[in-house]
Amino acid sequence: MKINPYQPDQSGVAYSVGTTLDRFIKFKQSDFPFASGELSQLLRDIALAAKIVNRETNRAGLANIGGAFGQTNVQGEEQQKLDVIANIRFMRALSKGGEVCAIVSEEEDAVIDLKNKSGKYVVAIDPLDGSSNIDVNISIGTIFSIYRRKTPLGSPIQMEDIMQPGSEQVAAGYVLYGSSTMLVYTTGFGVNGFTYETSLGEFFLSHPQIKAPKSGKIYSINEGLEMDWQEGIKNYIDECKAKRYAARYIGSLVADFHRNLLKGGIYLYPATKNNPNGKLRLLYEANALAFIAEQAGAKATDGKSRILDIVPDSLHQRTPLFIGSEEMVDQAIKHIEKSKISATV
Ligand code: P6P
Numbered sequence: 001m002k003i004n005p006y007q008p009d010q011s012g013v014a015y016s017v018g019t020t021l022d023r024f025i026k027f028k029q030s031d032f033p034f035a036s037g038e039l040s041q042l043l044r045d046i047a048l049a050a051k052i053v054n055r056e057t058n059r060a061g062l063a064n065i066g067g068a069f070g071q072t073n074v075q076g077e078e079q080q081k082l083d084v085i086a087n088i089r090f091m092r093a094l095s096k097g098g099e100v101c102a103i104v105s106e107e108e109d110a111v112i113d114l115k116n117k118s119g120k121y122v123v124a125i126d127p128l129d130g131s132s133n134i135d136v137n138i139s140i141g142t143i144f145s146i147y148r149r150k151t152p153l154g155s156p157i158q159m160e161d162i163m164q165p166g167s168e169q170v171a172a173g174y175v176l177y178g179s180s181t182m183l184v185y186t187t188g189f190g191v192n193g194f195t196y197e198t199s200l201g202e203f204f205l206s207h208p209q210i211k212a213p214k215s216g217k218i219y220s221i222n223e224g225l226e227m228d229w230q231e232g233i234k235n236y237i238d239e240c241k242a243k244r245y246a247a248r249y250i251g252s253l254v255a256d257f258h259r260n261l262l263k264g265g266i267y268l269y270p271a272t273k274n275n276p277n278g279k280l281r282l283l284y285e286a287n288a289l290a291f292i293a294e295q296a297g298a299k300a301t302d303g304k305s306r307i308l309d310i311v312p313d314s315l316h317q318r319t320p321l322f323i324g325s326e327e328m329v330d331q332a333i334k335h336i337e338k339s340k341i342s343a344t345v
Pocket of ligand 1: 222252253254256279280
């Protein structure tokens, strides 16, 4: 029997389609010598739900799933139909995947206990952030954090499994439903971005080992709330304007964060009159993006502390968030400290 060694085609007649997310996850599994593939499976489950939500966000206007759902969530915010749909899709994927024991979701008042005695992981998720932009076709996103449960497998879920500081995350990521749909995640070994090829129904590696520029010329903040800002924030934004930086604020955290991560920039959501502890949620927004930011060489703080060091004391607690290029975050903190007023009132 004649056997030949495989010779990769050198003709270039058939271009390479690249590395799929599934294959990348499998390659990277060796980063976790003690993992037996559960985290890999969990990441694939999240990617599957992202594909389904992507399909539904792309056809919202046609399938009568745009607009308000007619209820408010625990945040007191009006739920959009797609908020509810995305929450159902991710909850279903995570519960059926078999790797998760509990879920914290922006759309759920309480912790969802999956009663899964073999589930090693806890997932905190904002199924669809920026949903007020859905009806006007502006980018929106999913944000997720993955933690290992602290208490023994099979025992009842305890709050110590849930209320972990962001530094305990084993993985985190976001999906950006934009001009293209991307999934960006980290497992603590750098940040990698995957772009969804709809014709093949696959995410392909498009942004390997993302590194954030140390500085930038973009600042993202809701200037309509300027009257609420502490002096230090005002002084920092004045400095950005004096340097003729670009103001870019989409009103969708994932989109603003992603652009600033790639191009260099800072996103700021300080304490305001309506949100004296900031608007963004620690468990399923700030922590995930802070983990990604730090893995890409950027920074994330609440104005006093490193976001990843904050020990949560409530499920849906909010935090001021200053996140992006290291030198820009440092400069903003300098102004805050100089004004001697904490970012949280
Ligand atoms: P504001 C969306 O509701 C969100 O949570 C983030 O995605 C976004 O950056 C921010 O709130 C926008 O808030 O108060 O500026 O409209």
